[in-house]
Amino acid sequence: MMTSFRILSGFLRIGMLFCLLCTGLSFPLNAQTSFTTKPWTYWWWMGSAATPEDITWQMERFAEKGLGGVHIIPIYGVKGYEAAFVPFLKKKWLSLLEHTIQEGNRLGLGVDMTTGTGWPFGGPNVTPELAAKKWKLLPDSIVVSPTGQKVKRAAPGGEGLVLDPFGAGNMENYLQRFDSAFAGSRLLPRSMYNDSYEVYGGNWTQGFEEEFRKRRGYDFREAMAKLRVNGPDEEKTLARMDYQETISELVLENYARPWVSWSNRKGMKTRYQAHGSPGNLLDLYAEADIPETESFGNSGFSIPGLRVDTDYSVEKSGKPDPLAMKMASSPAHLKGKPLVSSETTTWLANHFKVSLSQAKPQIDELFVAGINHVFYHGTTYTPKREAFPGWLFYASTNYGPHAHFDKHFQYLNAYVTRIQSYLQPSQPENDILLYFPIHDLWATPAKEPEELISLGVHYTERWLTALPVGALAGRLWKRGFTFDYISDAQLALLNGVGGREVSAGHGRYKTILIPSGLYMPESTVRELLRLADQGVKIVFAGDVPGRATGLKGNRERSRLLVENMDRLLKKASVLHSGDWEKDLSSVGVNAESMAEKGLSFIRKSYKNQPFYFVANLADKFGEDWVKINLFSGSIVAIDPLTGEKQPLPVRETNAGREYFLDLPPGKSLMLLAGEQPVARAVPDMKTGSATLKGSWKLVFKEGRPGGLPEAGMETLQSWTTLSDSARYFSGTVAYSLVFDLPAGVPLDKTFELDLGDVREVADVQINGKPIGTVWSIPFRLSVPAGVLKKQKNLLVIEVTNLSANYMRLFDEVNPGWKKFYDINMIDISGKPFKASRWDPMPSGLLSEVRLGY
Template sequence: MLKKTLILPLLGLGIMSHAQTQWPAITPETKPWTRWWWNGSQVTPKGLTAALEKYKQVGLGGTEVTVIYGVQNQEKEFINYLSPDWVKVFEHTLSESKRLGMGVDLANASGWPFGGPWVSLDDACKYVAEKSWTLKEGQTLSESVTYIQKPLLQAGNKSLNLKDLKEPYYLNPNLQKDFVEQIRFEHPIPLQVLMAYSDKNEILNLTDKVDKNGKLNWTAPQGEWKLLALFMGLHGKQVERAGPGGEGEVIDHFSTKAIQNYLTYFDKAFKNADISYLRGYFNDSYEVDDAKGESDWTPDMFNEFQKRRGYDLRNFLPALFGKDTPEKNARILCDYRETISDLILEKYMGVWSFWSHKNHKIIRNQSHGAPANILDLYVAADIPEAEGMEVPRLKFASSAANLTGKKLVASETATWLNEHFVSNLSDVKKAIDLMFLGGINHIFYHGTAYSPENEPWPGRLFYAATEFTPANPWWKDFASINQYVTRVQSFLQKSTADNDVLVYFPISDSWSKPSKSLLRHYDGLGKELGLPELSHLAENLLEKGYTYDFISDSQLQKLNTSGGKIQAVNANYKVILVPKCTYIPLATMQKLNALAKAGAKILFIDALPESVAGWGNLEEKQKTFSQIKNSIHLQATNESIQNAKVGLGQISVGESFEKLLAFHGVKEETLSQQGLSFIRKKMGNETIYFVWNKNKISFSGWVNLQRKGVSTAIFNPMTGESGIGKVQKTDSGTSVFVSLKPNESIIVKVSPNLLKGKEYPFFAPAEKAQELKDNWQVSFVEGGPELPATRTISTLSSWTTWSEEALNRFSGTASYKTTFAKPSGNAQHWMLDLGEVHETARVIINGKPVAILIGPQYTVEIPSNLLQDQNTLEIQVSNLMANRMAWMDKNGMPWKKYYNINMAARLAENRNKEGLFDASKWSPKPSGLVGPVRLIEVKRVE
């Protein structure tokens, strides 16, 4: 009965007395989803139904099925991925999810990246190797033009010997047990091309002069000749964390044939199945490079390069490998990397999207990690998905969605949030709020492992996750954070971007800078991109309170200008800000100039770019580029800015982004300078602010908002309360009063219309306080390994200090009960402050559920009319999994039972001599109600 009562506020969000303070409608997509790990696909229809009903009960809106490695010694119960039996249990999953009103996505691989036993060696990912020689006139090459691939074996089974294995690897037995990550066999790999370059700039293709034994039948003519040969080998990357039936080679992401052949296997598997309820397919981050070396070649590379860049790469191989002049090296490298980016976008994302849409499904993609302009890859997905804990990194996915009008932006949330078993729901909320700041509005927890009903505690687990599992003591209280996410996402999904600045992503500069390998892999704004100016700019814009999205070269081509506004599909911007860069594509410079002529404001930091990017048709492009630059007549202003009128618009150059923005009337949101974090969005003619106090101290005061309105409404997504806010008009916008505890967040709606309804109540503590000092009856109601005895205590403290061994190993829930008299006086509201709690608390007064508290503040406002002359207070406190897990490790009790990774530790101090997770050295973590528990009189802030 308690569960149902707590869920009711979520189900009835739309029932309000005034429409102005209604929460938006709830759908399965406004609720959070979870990545649903299927270990070895060891699932049953009965077990799947039971699991889904548990997920539904705590407020999850859907699952993403991802098949991974199996459990040791349970091979008889494995179901091979995409086999007829697997398809049957998947159909059952879809049917039951439909019955429960929950959504379903499917990872388009068992593990990641795309790959499997049906991927032929021809379709597998490749790498390029080079070899060079020098010959003088009259000399012949005595060495054979061959390249022997060095053997390579990276596997979890350290006793494996490469010589005992068959090629291709997936033909071997014990694939789950051995879990090979990367493998290369020692043998010659095929020659792609042999080129000769003379000191007189002569170039010869000698490939057809190499016989089948690698002998070059050629004598060097006059001059000195450098010979360079390219060879193509199998990269050897195997699908990571694959389940049975999914082990095998990773596909060549640069090949249409490879992805088409790969997806055809799914067509065959689902040919006679009903998967109509499936929403879409998912791809985890690229991660082909998560191995030795990288996949950087494809058999048709020379033709694809010629088609896109307009010249023959074979004539410039020394520059590709950094053996020519610095400028030529930079330009050829840029063109090569851009070609790789094009191939991933067209051959992989384009083909995958077409296939999925043909089957009436969407695609959800994690683009980060790919050696491509990930802004464009995110655009190619129906739902772009991010991961990470840095807001600029998250904004790559949300920017792509904002510019193209996509409703949903997903995130892999709480991956490696903390060490195993010590993450609490307060930590989870902080991670989620960072996602919201980054523009995410479709949370996917990482994640929940399917566990059979009879599985011993702690059930199935995943190696790199916060364990969102029914075995976790705070599972029942998980409903509170899910209600919170649902309420916030109900606003964020219904609204659209309202950012002022478009920040150009100068990827040509990154492509032009050499690195340790041929490719760069794009994952946020780290140092590995070679763009420190952009990273610094992105962080400072956030810190100063400016709202922005990133934009790529190709996305920029789709912009329009009208009335001075820069228009994307579903968003308007005030300016385009170009970070300091050396190179820029000619088409980008032409478009920026055209936008300015149409009325846009284009802002360059430090200087205009120096040159066009790349090598192809360089002389002609550079001439046109110079003409554009020369047509921009910059003149000094009194603001340390050079400005030029260009048509109806302006182009400006300055060292300070703040001065540039101020010069063009772009104002920051000052609540950032007040220590508050926010995201701003539009919902019809109203503006929505999600505001989060991520600080360790409370905030109370007026905040100035840049969007003007007559009145505001305030929504508290943790409690479900809403009401009309206090407003003061300002010259620039709207000032609203807010009061936020540490880690608390609210939604502020600014409206041009007069909103009516009850005023939103903010409370502040008065001096009157009453500590509850009567005895507490403590009973342990759920958990294990056994339930400690009920007792009465006079002083609150962690139950791990009560000198009883059973309490040190207990993970679960304890009920604390006491009685108290209603405080004297006429106070209308009281705050119940639980003090220190480990980790979640359910508050029940006189038998009525009042709140679920997850921290870091454990307080709840109580109206006086809820109290009687004599009152019963019950606080149900749940601790972490940690103490029971530590006890199991200390006593050598088996729970680490997985093939593949078993189990990794996030922190070095928690690794045993084998490098795996071990909690045996942990001391018992504080648990339970520590207090002091007080009733504090509160007054509404006037």
């Protein structure tokens, strides 16, 4: 027996017991695609050594492959091309930008750009007075000095000091350079971009002491006296909290807001990677038109057959965390921002080793975390005449014209586009607003008094998952409760609706959930009291905060806070039973059972109807009946790989209505409310399968090195076992086999072809008819009725592998391809790139091929 997937390649093995098969189906209209719903790509301009002709050539390729836009980032250049370097923001550079936007308009591609080069913000217009500064606490004073940090990976014309992000007027001064440059421009990008916060060591600004006194109500030198105390101390903790809160306010008011305001005045949107900042990410992301998170590294999903690069180190790089990604999507949901973007598949594996099947689950994880505007990381501008491997950026997955998956790239793009076409116009359908107690984070000890706590995406245990709020968020996520985070400031946006729900105007929630905590601002308690008086349900999940934030007058303010908290806990709409799951249930919040079965999902509303995107990113689930909370009628399942639509079987049980999901590891589905009557069905578990046996013929087609002879295999295994030359071959190999069907199998049915372990992409034909292309786990295809014969069926499978095996040879013979300034090329461990040390990567068909019926 074998597990089959016969809807959406697909549910045809489900025995439908009512008239759907004879009455026809009515589905919701297809979602509309646009340049926004398609995936975009980072586009590094090395030395900005670009020409209009090559810009056009590469953008036409982008459009042909199904991309929706580009994000220009000027960076360091290529050795030997110095004469072609174009200084950033000079007249010639601006003409290249205008040409890019014109071509984008012609081809239907959007164009974004960084407000600078490399990262973070800085450059030749940043004087020492405007540059990042740091302070150090001495026994009887403080010393302030410049950090000396310069723009990382700067392009010609963009070199210089990093901007101080805390000083009033600094951002406005920095942007004057762009005002001058854009003064005569007819065309501007869609969006400006601000990369992840990487101001190393910056923790001071001119006038900080005055700002501290104004905001905290006492002299910073008093705070310094508290910070000098050795060991744990309550007043030291409160002083550190005041210091961090002041920094948080300054980066919001003097860095994020002026940049967003300036961009909007010029008619541009903003994409903002707030992570890494010492401020409250929820408030910072909320400033942007398009909050942007980051998927850096490999999540290590337990999907059978999914590989992790052996050089990848979680200790060094961390791994993506959907709980941190939700920091970007939550304020977007709360404030009605339709787009949430992500830097996608950064350092997923070494260059020349990343497959489409590895990229897909990382993108699925972004989707279930609320991301709906994918930016590949990325593509390097490369001249058309430049031979393989072209120009490459050191820290990315290569999605450019020399990528080993280039001829199949459109399949991934179509997949992303189908999903984003539903996610972008839909509305959030989350039950819970989870309060994020930033002050409890600021109360955690630091190694040095002046050290800032930064909220990055790489090591979330440092600021999220190890804290009570992170532990609670993880529990909610694994149990299937739907939630968004909310900050202290964002509580003021909320109002009760109908005495039962809470709304920020762009989404409705059933409750506010407060994690176990120690500190809470008095203003937050007042907001909670206001909401409780409006009937908003508030659930406390642990210890109730009993201390006010900040040093000045803390004892008296804490006393008042406790009094107000006691008033709050006596409100009829406030629950604190000690069992938060029971309390959530009592206010109508129920978990989605599919989560405990191992499925990941996001729940939204599309055209006022329930919509789910569901992905199996683990190894627990295959097929089963599940309850899906928001559905009460029929459901249409859409396969995002193909766009095919089928009804889900449904049954009635004592626990309520259940739907049958056939979703093997690696697969995903979109679920929409159907318009036909409820379909009653039961699964038909009688399934047969057969291993296709015989002599496989292998023909080496296009690829490098050429001239390899034909070969044969009785048992499928990596083609690298055939010969020394085959160990270096990167390209396409055609496998062919003649086989008969088992006796008694009817021809008028749909079959399933399971290719097993494919390295990496397979194009399939049977009896001269194209059946399809498989590029992601599970590598399965539906074979339509009428294609197969009883005897002598010819199966041809053309398998394309990675470029890693050829690079083992090429890098040894042609090391001069690594000709880039700055960091040049490194591997995923940070060492100089050397592909010759790699073992051959398995390639081709590695396991038996089976036919299901």
